[in-house]
Amino acid sequence: MMTKNVSKLKEHSIAEFFKKNRHMLGLYGKLRSLTTIIHEFVANSIDACEEAGILPEIEVKIVKIEPNHFEVHVIDNGPGMDEKSLGKALGQLLVGSKFHRLIQMRGQQGIGASGCILFSQITTGKPTKVINGHKGKTVYMEIGINIEKNTPIITNKKHINKEFKGLAISAEFKEVDYQDSKQNALEYLRRIAIANPHVQIKFLDPNNKLYVFERTTDEIPKKPIEIKAHIKSVDTDTLITNAKYSTAKTVINYIKETYDRVGDKFLKDLQKTLGKEINLKMKRKELDWDKAEKIIKAIQKIKTIAPRTDSIIPISEEHLKASIINILKPETLYVLTRKPTTYKGGYPFQVEVAISYGGKSGRKLKDKTIKSEIMRFANRTPLLFDQGACAITRAVNSIDWKRYHIRDFDNEPITIIVNLSSVHIPYTNTGKQAVADEQEIIDEIKLALMTAGRAISHHISKKMKHGLKLEKKRMFERYSYEVARALQTLTGKKEKELLPKLKEIILKRLELEDEEDSTKQEKENKKEELEEDIIDEEEQTNKKTPKITKNKDKKLNDFFKN
Amino acid sequence: MKNEKSIKKLEELGQKTLDMINRMEQPYFELPVRSLSNTFFDEKSKTIKMGNKMSKRYFLNTKHTRKYAQTISIAAELKKIIKEQATISIRDLYYALKHTLKNSKENSFENQGESDPIIEDLEASLGLLREELNLAASTKGVISGKLKIKDGKDTIDLSKMGSGGWGVPSNVEPDTIEIKDLDADFVLFIEKDAVWKRFNEDKFWKKHNCIIITGKGQPSRAERRLAQRLNKEFNLPIFSLMDADPWGFYIYSVIKRGSISLSYSEEKLATPDTKYIGLTISDIDKYKIPPEVFMKLSPEDLKRIKDMKNYPWFKNKLWQKELNLMKTKNVKLELEALSRKRIRFITEEYLPDKIRNKDFLP
Numbered sequence: 001m002m003t004k005n006v007s008k009l010k011e012h013s014i015a016e017f018f019k020k021n022r023h024m025l026g027l028y029g030k031l032r033s034l035t036t037i038i039h040e041f042v043a044n045s046i047d048a049c050e051e052a053g054i055l056p057e058i059e060v061k062i063v064k065i066e067p068n069h070f071e072v073h074v075i076d077n078g079p080g081m082d083e084k085s086l087g088k089a090l091g092q093l094l095v096g097s098k099f100h101r102l103i104q105m106r107g108q109q110g111i112g113a114s115g116c117i118l119f120s121q122i123t124t125g126k127p128t129k130v131i132n133g134h135k136g137k138t139v140y141m142e143i144g145i146n147i148e149k150n151t152p153i154i155t156n157k158k159h160i161n162k163e164f165k166g167l168a169i170s171a172e173f174k175e176v177d178y179q180d181s182k183q184n185a186l187e188y189l190r191r192i193a194i195a196n197p198h199v200q201i202k203f204l205d206p207n208n209k210l211y212v213f214e215r216t217t218d219e220i221p222k223k224p225i226e227i228k229a230h231i232k233s234v235d236t237d238t239l240i241t242n243a244k245y246s247t248a249k250t251v252i253n254y255i256k257e258t259y260d261r262v263g264d265k266f267l268k269d270l271q272k273t274l275g276k277e278i279n280l281k282m283k284r285k286e287l288d289w290d291k292a293e294k295i296i297k298a299i300q301k302i303k304t305i306a307p308r309t310d311s312i313i314p315i316s317e318e319h320l321k322a323s324i325i326n327i328l329k330p331e332t333l334y335v336l337t338r339k340p341t342t343y344k345g346g347y348p349f350q351v352e353v354a355i356s357y358g359g360k361s362g363r364k365l366k367d368k369t370i371k372s373e374i375m376r377f378a379n380r381t382p383l384l385f386d387q388g389a390c391a392i393t394r395a396v397n398s399i400d401w402k403r404y405h406i407r408d409f410d411n412e413p414i415t416i417i418v419n420l421s422s423v424h425i426p427y428t429n430t431g432k433q434a435v436a437d438e439q440e441i442i443d444e445i446k447l448a449l450m451t452a453g454r455a456i457s458h459h460i461s462k463k464m465k466h467g468l469k470l471e472k473k474r475m476f477e478r479y480s481y482e483v484a485r486a487l488q489t490l491t492g493k494k495e496k497e498l499l500p501k502l503k504e505i506i507l508k509r510l511e512l513e514d515e516e517d518s519t520k521q522e523k524e525n526k527k528e529e530l531e532e533d534i535i536d537e538e539e540q541t542n543k544k545t546p547k548i549t550k551n552k553d554k555k556l557n558d559f560f561k562n
Numbered sequence: 563m564k565n566e567k568s569i570k571k572l573e574e575l576g577q578k579t580l581d582m583i584n585r586m587e588q589p590y591f592e593l594p595v596r597s598l599s600n601t602f603f604d605e606k607s608k609t610i611k612m613g614n615k616m617s618k619r620y621f622l623n624t625k626h627t628r629k630y631a632q633t634i635s636i637a638a639e640l641k642k643i644i645k646e647q648a649t650i651s652i653r654d655l656y657y658a659l660k661h662t663l664k665n666s667k668e669n670s671f672e673n674q675g676e677s678d679p680i681i682e683d684l685e686a687s688l689g690l691l692r693e694e695l696n697l698a699a700s701t702k703g704v705i706s707g708k709l710k711i712k713d714g715k716d717t718i719d720l721s722k723m724g725s726g727g728w729g730v731p732s733n734v735e736p737d738t739i740e741i742k743d744l745d746a747d748f749v750l751f752i753e754k755d756a757v758w759k760r761f762n763e764d765k766f767w768k769k770h771n772c773i774i775i776t777g778k779g780q781p782s783r784a785e786r787r788l789a790q791r792l793n794k795e796f797n798l799p800i801f802s803l804m805d806a807d808p809w810g811f812y813i814y815s816v817i818k819r820g821s822i823s824l825s826y827s828e829e830k831l832a833t834p835d836t837k838y839i840g841l842t843i844s845d846i847d848k849y850k851i852p853p854e855v856f857m858k859l860s861p862e863d864l865k866r867i868k869d870m871k872n873y874p875w876f877k878n879k880l881w882q883k884e885l886n887l888m889k890t891k892n893v894k895l896e897l898e899a900l901s902r903k904r905i906r907f908i909t910e911e912y913l914p915d916k917i918r919n920k921d922f923l924p
Contacts, residue, residue: 474665476622481664482631483579483589483621486638490576498583505588509622 027119028431030068030177031184032385037072037119037176038062038185040112041169042192043381045076046199048167050220052079056199062178062185064206069124070176075168080134083141090114090128090169091143091152116171118145123174127155133164178206182363182373183384186211190327191375191382195315195419197323216322224313224423228260232304233347233424239292243284251287251295252280261304273298312340312350312421315380320417324356328415331358332459334452343440349422351441353448355414355456358463362413370413376435377419383433390434392418395445404453405460418445465517469510476506565644568695571688572641579634588622591633594686594826601825603874608834610820612686632671633680635659640684640695649698649733652678686826692783693733703730703785704755706762707773712740720773727762730775734788741791745771749792750913751785751836752776753804753813757897757908764909770917773798780813783824783831789817790833800833801922803913806841807857807894808866811876811885814838819875838923839916841897843887849912855899859892880923 027033042058049056054077061073081089093114117128127144138160144153178184189203193213198220201213229238248254256262271280278291314337321335333356340350363373376383376392387393396416401409426436435441484498575591582589594600595615604611621630639659643650650658656677661670671677685692692699704727711718713731720728731739750772752758758776761767767774773792777785792798802817804810818836820828845851859867870876871885888894900908916922 472624475624475627478663478666478668479621479627479631482635482670486631486634487576487580487583489638489641490573490634491580493580501583501586505583505586506622508586509588 027115030175031179031181033119034062034070034072034173034176034178035183035185035188035384037116037171037173038074038188039381040116041072041074042189042201044113045074045078045167046192046196048078048081049076051223053220054078055215055218055220056196057201058199059202059204060185060189061204062206064178065172068177069172069174070178070206071170071172073168073170075166077166080132080165080167082134083132083139086130086132086167087143087152087154090117090130091145091154092150093118093145113169114145116173117143118147120171120173121145123176124172126172127153128169128171130170131160131164131168133166133168138162138164188382188384189213191377191384192380194323194327194375194417195320195377195380195382197315197319197326214326216326217319219319221313221315224311228258229424230304230342230347231255231259231262231266231299233344234259234296234299236289236293236296239296240287240289243287243292246284248284250281251284254284254287255280266302266304269302270295270298273301311423312348314350314352314421315419317352320352320354320419324354324417328356328361329359330356330361330415331463332456333357334455336448336452336455338444338448341440341444343422343426343438347422347424347426349420349441349444351444351448352417352419352421353445353452354417355449355452356417357412357414357456357460359413361415370411372409372412373415375415375417377417378425378427378432378435379421380419383435386428386431386434389428391437391442392420392435392445394437395442396449398442398446399449399453401453404457405464406453406457416449418448420445469514473506473510476509477503480506565694565696568688568690569641569644571690572637572644575637575688576634588620589630590618590620591630591683591687592616592618593683596682596686596826598822601822603819607829608819608875609828609832610822610825611828612825629680632659632676633683635670636677636680637684640697644696647696649696651698651700652681652692655681655697682824682826689826691735691827691830693735693738698732699782699784701730701732701782701784702778703776703781703788704728704758704778705730705773705775705785705788707767707775708743708745708771709741709773710743712742713738717742721768725759725762727758727774730784730788732782732784734784734791736791739788741795744792744796746773746796746798747771748799748801748917749773749775749789750839751781751789751800751802751817753802753810754779754897757803760905761909764906766909766913770914777813781817783827786817786831786833789836790831793833793835800836801839801917802836803839803897804841805894805896806843806845806888807896808863808870808888810841811838811870812866815870815873815875839921840912841895841900842884842923843891843893843895844884845912846891846893846895849900849903851895851899852902855902856893856895859888859894863894864889878924884923 027036038060042060045058046056057077059073059075063071063073065071090113120126120128121144127142130141130143132139132141139157140160141157142155144155145151146153181187186203186205189201189211190213193199193201197216198218199213200215201211203211203213205211234242242258243251243254246254246258248257252267256267267280274280274294278294280295282291317335317337321333324330324333324335333354335352335354337352338350340348342348361373362370364370374387374393374396376387376390383390383392396418401407406412406414420435420441425432426438426441428434428436480499480502481495484495484502487493487498488495579589579591593616594612595617596612600613600615602611602613603609619630619633620626636655636659639655643655653674656671656674659671659677662668663670681692681695681697684690685695706720706723706727708721711720711728718728733739746767747770750761750766752761752774753776755776755778758774758778761774766772775785775789789800793800800817802814804814814836818832818834820832824831846856867885867889871882876882876885897908900912903911
């Protein structure tokens with residue numbers, strides 16, 4: 001049995017390095033830093049609750065001590081953590097149970113919370129206060145980081161005689177700021193609530209205003225299944241790096257154990273393609289850059305089966321709909337989940353979109369004008385920054401919204417929600433706020449949006465027409481008072497008697513216009529139907545789902561179909 | 563009561579509207595088109611006239627609704643004013659009608675730019691002059707001469723008006739202003755007030771038995787109407803005395819032929835028999851006017867000359883010659899320039915000479 005436990009904790013890199021490269025933790029800019037801190041703590045809390053099968057209830061409080069000096073409190077109702085793990089998880093960088101595992105990850109790579117503790121320590125010199133309620137015991141402690149050794153410093157540990165289960169973190173930060181902006185902690189939490197309908201969040205802002213986001217479902221999302229990297233998605237560097245951590249004796253065994261979709265036939269074909277130049281049965285230590293490169297090249301030429309897709313758990317149409325209705329209260333809403341597919345030949349991903357129109361959709365500015373809003377999510381985590389660099393933004397903006405009766409996209413009360421779920425989100429940089437331009441991903445998003453757009457357009461045009469009709473009627477009525485008054489002077493006929501007649505004439509006229517309109521609309525509908533047929537054809541040719549190869553192994557085929 | 567005719571026409575307008583409403587049809591107004599495209603020069607009457615094009619203004623056409631309501635509101639208000647026997651200015655009318663619409667923040671009228679054109683629409687469609695609708699324009703004209711005016715209960719002797727002359731009122735319709743005891747051979751219509759004062763001080767009207775009138779620049783309707791009445795009712799020739807420049811020629815043509823914007827009322831305002839007595843460029847040589855008083859033509863002047871050469875009433879040999887002469891010499895001349903010769907040259911030599919020699923342009 002060669003199944004290796006790929007979930008070993010890997011520790012490397014120094015706290016010093018991150019002290020000097022703060023931006024790698026997403027801590028650049030005062031506003032962005034504070035939002036990132038909230039994200040790290042809250043994401044961890046949600047993960048911990050989910051893993052323990054608990055419906056998350058998170059409380060967040062931000063207190064302003066003085067300009068650019070804030071205190072952050074986050075409390076969850078999770079299982080807490082055993083003390084050893086807690087110290088390591090918060091007081092040591094680049095440690096986390098998720099590193100090296102290709103699991104659909106909500107958050108970062110485990111640098112998150114401890115990065116924040118480091119930031120707190122650097123800017124205030126103070127440790128982070130923690131209350132850990134785990135397995136019946138409630139313990140208070142203060143956690144800092146030994147920067148040279150990259151180890152936790154735990155002080156003031158004491159047991160507390162209070163019943164509490166979960167984790168409460170309290171930390172002070174300087175060089176941060178909280179403003180009323182679309183990238184602040186409030187917006188982050190609002191979006192978390194939209195993408196995670198099973199989570200309940202309470203937020204007390206620095207002005208002491210309380211925001212509550214109720215959960216809209218009691219279903220905890222299933223745990224995504226851990227998978228190994230698909231063999232086709234590996235590049236030369238990864239092949240070499242991972243080889244270092246493998247315990248296999250030979251290269252062929254290393255490949256077989258570490259990567260997904262590697263069967264005996266595949267290895268046979270691979271060896272054939274490589275020929276006499278490279279022998280896969282060579283010792284693992286003999287693998288160098290040149291050889292690795294040649295192996296990778298050869299791998300691309302060999303057919304493989306598409307990967308499992310139960311490694312992705314989307315939000316689901318039903319839940320997303322409920323949470324959007326709860327928070328945005330739209331007039332018109334359409335939610336759509338595409339089927340899972342892959343990019344770069346091997347990484348599974350799935351796109352969910354929602355178009356929310358009217359109600360609280362869109363963003364209201366200070367001068368009361370309304371602008372459209374794009375909410376980007378990667379594995380249910382809101383991406384608030386680097387909007388311009390993100391492939392999701394690009395996909396949304398490449399749609400011709402006029403086609404769906406959204407005349408002026410920038411200024412309409414519309415929120416576009418896109419959630420990209422994948423075991424491996426291709427970010428543009430270590431900031432992890434923007435998705436890289438992968439064509440398959442962009443295409444999937446576009447197709448989803450086009451379908452949703454079409455569904456919504458009928459509602460919108462109906463609403464628009466209705467709105468225009470009402471406006472017209474009101475205008476006619478306004479002026480009919482003027483006409484009645486003038487006629488009374490000119491003819492002696494009383495205003496009171498004239499007004500109802502004028503009203504009737506107005507209604508008659510509007511009805512007539514409706515009739516004319518509906519014959520016009522019928523013609524337009526016929527035109528649209530023809531157009532849709534053309535779009536569907538386009539979709540068929542664009543869809544790049546890898547076809548199941550002629551694998552004669554029936555069992556595998558059946559498994560995949562499920 | 564004065565202007566009963568007007569009240570009747572306004573009530574007819576209202577009744578037509580009421581009939582349409584009683585038939586459950588949306589009411590509309592039919593109005594003459596008052597643009598250049600619907601204006602022409604009538605050879606018979608030799609005036610500018612309005613054509614027959616009509617347009618409909620509907621109550622329930624979103625582009626017309628506001629204007630429709632404004633039109634009928636103005637019509638109603640005019641009836642009220644006439645019944646009260648008051649006269650108001652068009653600005654007063656605007657304020658009288660301005661209010662906030664029910665259930666809205668909009669106003670019935672935002673500015674006079676909305677109400678003034680509708681007044682003209684009503685004048686045109688009802689065939690009534692503003693004055694017949696009890697609307698007064700501000701006037702500035704003055705007149706002196708041997709004649710008496712009966713204005714209401716007052717009789718005014720225009721030969722005893724002193725250095726100021728009699729201010730022409732805005733309504734000079736026969737049923738308001740009666741002209742009596744006229745003793746004159748012609749009317750001199752002078753462009754500028756300063757020149758008119760010269761003629762008044764020198765008692766030109768007494769010495770030469772005429773009536774002198776000015777509109778102080780571009781004349782208002784009242785002055786033109788009065789000149790027309792003197793011409794039509796008393797057969798007095800009208801002589802125009804303007805600066806020798808395109809603007810002067812233009813004012814002359816308005817007096818003689820009418821104005822395009824008011825083409826619907828030119829029958830009562832234009833005096834086709836008017837003659838142009840001076841000042842002309844040809845006068846330079848005739849009266850040896852020295853070059854130091856000449857002025858150069860501006861680019862607008864040149865454009866104007868080009869346009870005027872195409873006006874039907876300037877398409878005769880004499881005017882074409884005059885216009886070409888102005889263009890070639892590139893020169894224009896003000897009446898006051900004649901003072902260069904001597905102060906009273908214009909009243910004692912120039913004008914009498916011109917009349918004696920019948921030296922006019924048609």
